[in-house]
Amino acid sequence: xxxxxQSPQNLTAQEGEFITxxxxxxxxxxxxxxxxQHPGGGIVSLFMLSSGKKKHGRLIATINIQEKHSSLHxxxxxxxxxxxxICAVNPGGFGNEKLTFGTGTRLTIIP
Amino acid sequence: GAGVSQSPSNKVxxxxxxxxxxxxxxxxxxxxxxxxxxxGQGLEFLxxxxxxxxxxxxxxxxxxxxxxxxxxSVSTLTIQRTQQEDSAVYLCASSLDRVGYGYTFGSGxxxxxx
Numbered sequence: 697x698x699x700x701x702q703s704p705q706n707l708t709a710q711e712g713e714f715i716t717x718x719x720x721x722x723x724x725x726x727x728x729x730x731x732x733q734h735p736g737g738g739i740v741s742l743f744m745l746s747s748g749k750k751k752h753g754r755l756i757a758t759i760n761i762q763e764k765h766s767s768l769h770x771x772x773x774x775x776x777x778x779x780x781x782i783c784a785v786n787p788g789g790f791g792n793e794k795l796t797f798g799t800g801t802r803l804t805i806i807p
Numbered sequence: 808g809a810g811v812s813q814s815p816s817n818k819v820x821x822x823x824x825x826x827x828x829x830x831x832x833x834x835x836x837x838x839x840x841x842x843x844x845x846x847g848q849g850l851e852f853l854x855x856x857x858x859x860x861x862x863x864x865x866x867x868x869x870x871x872x873x874x875x876x877x878x879x880s881v882s883t884l885t886i887q888r889t890q891q892e893d894s895a896v897y898l899c900a901s902s903l904d905r906v907g908y909g910y911t912f913g914s915g916x917x918x919x920x921x
Contacts, residue, residue: 729910738914739898782850793838793902794863795910797850 699723702783702798710806715770717801719783722764729795730757730768731782739782742768775805809833811913813899819919820889828884828916832901839882840902840910841874845895853897856882889920 701720709715719728730742743750743757745766750757754773759766770777783798812831820826832839841853852866856876867873871889876882886893899913 731912739900739912741909741911744909784850793840793855793857794852794866795840795842795850796852799849 698798699787699796700783700785700798702781702801704801705799706802706804708804708806709773711774713773713805715773715777715803715805717768717781717783717803719766719768719798720764721766721783721785723785723787723796725764725785725787727786728759728766729784729786730766731784733780733782733800735779742781770803773805775807778803778805811899811901811911813897813913813916815916816914817917817919819921822891822920823888825885825887826889826918828886828897828918830882830884830899830901830913832880832882832899833911834880836901836903836911837879838902839876840900841882841884842898842900843895844898844915850898853884886918889918891920894918894920 699722703718728745732740732742742755745757745759747761754771756769768781780800780802782800784795787796811833814829818826837858839856842850843853844850854867854874855863871887874882874884884897896915896917898915900910902910
């Protein structure tokens with residue numbers, strides 16, 4: 697069992713729909729990251745969370761430390777949001793800088 | 808520089824040859840990471856440099872893999888006697904300091920071993 701699990705693996709939605717991608721992890725962490733990878737493109741860091749909620753434009757990320765769960769939400773989705781979204785964690789206490797990654801969620805937004 | 812720069816962007820090499828992949832992190836970023844993304848698989852950690860500390864090499868898959876970081880800036884990942892299973896996208900990332908400042912990723916080097 698992976699330390700970081702994402703769901704769904706694939707998600708197709710119509711433009712404008714509200715999108716939720718989930719991430720569960722099984723170890724203690726110091727931080728959780730949401731990353732975006734466009735086809736053939738590099739990786740962009742969207743959020744880093746250790747508690748609570750963060751918002752950037754149409755993107756919202758939440759984390760529940762007690763439940764070891766995080767969600768990434770996209771409001772008013774657009775075709776340019778189509779990408780692979782990757783959840784990653786820094787396992788253990790502070791000082792562990794290595795990332796452990798989920799396998800990603802492939803999001804496709806249809807116009 | 809403005810971002811993390813990796814070169815080459817693509818590399819095709821024959822099995823058994825050595826390759827060098829380069830990463831130029833954001834100026835001032837003291838932490839540098841190498842990750843690998845194999846086809847159909849997720850990302851995996853390879854090696855981590857932080858300032859002048861000894862690197863964390865715990866993710867290197869075999870002794871054919873090595874990396875160095877000169878002057879706390881540019882890093883080179885070397886793969887000796889390449890094998891087909893080494894084919895992957897090799898990603899470099901840097902961060903300002905330790906966890907807490909987020910990561911900036913390079914666009915990667917796609918390595919194909921034929």
